[in-house]
Amino acid sequence: MTDATAATGAPAQARRPFASLLTLDEHTKRRNATEARFKAYGLAAVLAGLFFLVVLFVSIISNGIPAFTRMVVELDFTLTQAQFDEAESQLLKTGAYQGYFVEGFDKALEERGVEVEYDAAVLDRLIGKVGGIMREFYAANPDKIGEEVVFELPTSSRVDGYFNGRLKREDVSDSRFLEASDLDLADELYEAGIIKSDFNWTFITGADSGVDNPGGAGIGASVVGSFFMMIVVLALSLPIGVATSIYLEEFAPKNWFTDLIEVNISNLAAVPSIVFGILGLAVFIQFAGLPQSAPLVGGLVLTLMTLPTIIISTRASLKAVPPSIRDAALGVGASKMQSVFHHVLPLAMPGILTGTIIGLAQALGETAPLLLIGMVGFVARGYPDSFLTGFTEANSAMPAQIYTWAARADASFYEKAWGGIIVLLLFLMTMNIIAIILRRRFERRW
Amino acid sequence: MKTMLTEADNTVATVPAAGPRDTKIKARKVQVYYGDTHAIKDVDVDLEDKAVTAFIGPSGCGKSTFLRCLNRMNDTIDVARVEGEITIDDEDIYDKKVDPVQLRAKVGMVFQKPNPFPKSIYDNVAYGPRIHGLAKSKADLDVIVEKSLRRGAIWDEVKDRLTAPGTGLSGGQQQRLCIARAVATEPEVLLMDEPCSALDPIATAKVEELIDELRESYTIVIVTHSMQQAARVSQRTAMFHLGELVEFGDTKEIFTNPTEKRTQDYITGRFG
Ligand SMILES: Nc1ncnc2c1ncn2[C@@H]1O[C@H](COP(=O)(O)OP(=O)(O)OP(=O)(O)O)[C@@H](O)[C@H]1O
Numbered sequence A: 001m002t003d004a005t006a007a008t009g010a011p012a013q014a015r016r017p018f019a020s021l022l023t024l025d026e027h028t029k030r031r032n033a034t035e036a037r038f039k040a041y042g043l044a045a046v047l048a049g050l051f052f053l054v055v056l057f058v059s060i061i062s063n064g065i066p067a068f069t070r071m072v073v074e075l076d077f078t079l080t081q082a083q084f085d086e087a088e089s090q091l092l093k094t095g096a097y098q099g100y101f102v103e104g105f106d107k108a109l110e111e112r113g114v115e116v117e118y119d120a121a122v123l124d125r126l127i128g129k130v131g132g133i134m135r136e137f138y139a140a141n142p143d144k145i146g147e148e149v150v151f152e153l154p155t156s157s158r159v160d161g162y163f164n165g166r167l168k169r170e171d172v173s174d175s176r177f178l179e180a181s182d183l184d185l186a187d188e189l190y191e192a193g194i195i196k197s198d199f200n201w202t203f204i205t206g207a208d209s210g211v212d213n214p215g216g217a218g219i220g221a222s223v224v225g226s227f228f229m230m231i232v233v234l235a236l237s238l239p240i241g242v243a244t245s246i247y248l249e250e251f252a253p254k255n256w257f258t259d260l261i262e263v264n265i266s267n268l269a270a271v272p273s274i275v276f277g278i279l280g281l282a283v284f285i286q287f288a289g290l291p292q293s294a295p296l297v298g299g300l301v302l303t304l305m306t307l308p309t310i311i312i313s314t315r316a317s318l319k320a321v322p323p324s325i326r327d328a329a330l331g332v333g334a335s336k337m338q339s340v341f342h343h344v345l346p347l348a349m350p351g352i353l354t355g356t357i358i359g360l361a362q363a364l365g366e367t368a369p370l371l372l373i374g375m376v377g378f379v380a381r382g383y384p385d386s387f388l389t390g391f392t393e394a395n396s397a398m399p400a401q402i403y404t405w406a407a408r409a410d411a412s413f414y415e416k417a418w419g420g421i422i423v424l425l426l427f428l429m430t431m432n433i434i435a436i437i438l439r440r441r442f443e444r445r446w
Numbered sequence B: 001m002k003t004m005l006t007e008a009d010n011t012v013a014t015v016p017a018a019g020p021r022d023t024k025i026k027a028r029k030v031q032v033y034y035g036d037t038h039a040i041k042d043v044d045v046d047l048e049d050k051a052v053t054a055f056i057g058p059s060g061c062g063k064s065t066f067l068r069c070l071n072r073m074n075d076t077i078d079v080a081r082v083e084g085e086i087t088i089d090d091e092d093i094y095d096k097k098v099d100p101v102q103l104r105a106k107v108g109m110v111f112q113k114p115n116p117f118p119k120s121i122y123d124n125v126a127y128g129p130r131i132h133g134l135a136k137s138k139a140d141l142d143v144i145v146e147k148s149l150r151r152g153a154i155w156d157e158v159k160d161r162l163t164a165p166g167t168g169l170s171g172g173q174q175q176r177l178c179i180a181r182a183v184a185t186e187p188e189v190l191l192m193d194e195p196c197s198a199l200d201p202i203a204t205a206k207v208e209e210l211i212d213e214l215r216e217s218y219t220i221v222i223v224t225h226s227m228q229q230a231a232r233v234s235q236r237t238a239m240f241h242l243g244e245l246v247e248f249g250d251t252k253e254i255f256t257n258p259t260e261k262r263t264q265d266y267i268t269g270r271f272g
């Protein structure tokens, strides 16, 4: 009170000049302009990022979608018991089946009212030798003899390419694989509905089929390879990484030795992955004698790579738990161990899980080290026989498979590579969504 | 304020004059260093059993630091170093054979800042009894939790929402929850670092009542910035300044007839 009276009595020079709140002064204007500029930069950066993301997705999807469809010749076919017996008694058994197929094919053309002249050799070029496929089918399903069966036979990769635009008619140079005139028949068949587009299950479930057979190539086997590797990575890197972090963060004395360990872990996170690959080759395969190309070895190498990521993120989330929680636990007589496991760890859980899943996602997309230990694409020739052999049997992994396909000469493998990338991205997205869900679930409100 | 002061005077008057009592905690030549900072200098003090000792002194003088020596919470601070001798029941608590965990079960603590676990109210209180195996059954535990919450003067406010998170309570409620948590483990010594700094006068009165009640069976040390509170609840008062123990004696004596000028100035509000 006394101060206020003193102020009114004193000359007014100490006071600031009157300033209306309804108009902005110079200082405020400048400050607001800076703020607006900063917001604009940020927005521009976000938009640029979004733009590239959209370009990326559009190109991946437009290039990769054809890998999920294929052109098939669909044919209703009935094999009589007599035909079966006759074919099996002949010397060239598949040849006989081939003959039946051509007969059935003619019948189908007739039913649909298509009138074309063609040479049986054209069929070979369009869909390959189907005699073997048919014989195999009837040997496996003898009860289907005499019944009508719908055969879906994939067309050759060139015909496939012709229909999805990869191969232009004017680019076709006559060869034993395809002649330009064959495409006339293909067009007719397409209009008649005998050749049609179909979802390519082989691409999802199949294995690598070798350089000559892009049509039969699938990513399934290498998905399984990746799966077994991820089991190894998760089973090793999560417990080791979390235990290391807890020890370093909560128990280890702070001295030059632990500082050294800390620096080295940070450095390990920055080591190029190919270095881990050559280390794996030298240590796990050449020294320890583990089988080459095995998901087990791949998993071990990726574990080495993932550990620093997990350790760093786990330590960061342990550090983020307020010390007052530790004090509270110790204050009621909990041991160090109890305070960590009952209070600190549950609070750090969302961070640990996020870090782990990001580490796993990195490992899932890693290619270089796998190439060095022999998990190249063409190794993925089929599914493992059992769960346990899944770890030791030679296999590839998704990114290595994609790399192998992309390096092949046949243009239709290029399409498979894009398709493989879509599958890989789907897996990564799933993992990220799981990370988000887990974080939401474990997060505690303060 | 007037009425509270007179009340306080009454309380002081009714507290029996400090006769010869057993010494529970004995500190001799205690030094605490935080790195190069000498935070506690040469403190000698005898804390009586079944009595309340108040630590008073200006901010930053080392009250919390000394309090944390008594249950070895300073062990958790890397740079902190404690020298000298502190005994509880004539046993050196800094002896190599002493496990600080066992010590802290005996010497409970309420921290300056409320720090409930981010768990349910029930679990906050039940945690101590659980890890020390104080309850044979769920029913036992329920009894302990209710009793402790009542002692913390918070039972009526939380009895309908024991499963709600303890961190969702108001600051003052959180502090009372922490008091309940500390008494739930039945310590012999209770260290309270400004337990009432976030409480309203009603809750403060309840906590003070609790302290008075606990005094029957425990040794209590309370840090406080409220002279009235020190006068109301404590039998003995220790005055700290710049890491030194300036004066230590019967509360009544210190408040009515301090020997040191610094104490007198602090109590009357001339510095701090
Ligand atoms: N963890 C720490 N590291 C370094 N110095 C510390 C630490 N804790 C306290 N100190 C220092 O020790 C001195 C005593 O601090 P202390 O917390 O004991 O004061 P206090 O008497 O409890 O004060 P207040 O009444 O404000 O709580 C202060 O100078 C403080 O800066």
Ligand SMILES: [Mg+2]
Residues within 6 Å of the ligand: B063, B064, B065, B112, B193
């Ligand atoms: Mg303090």
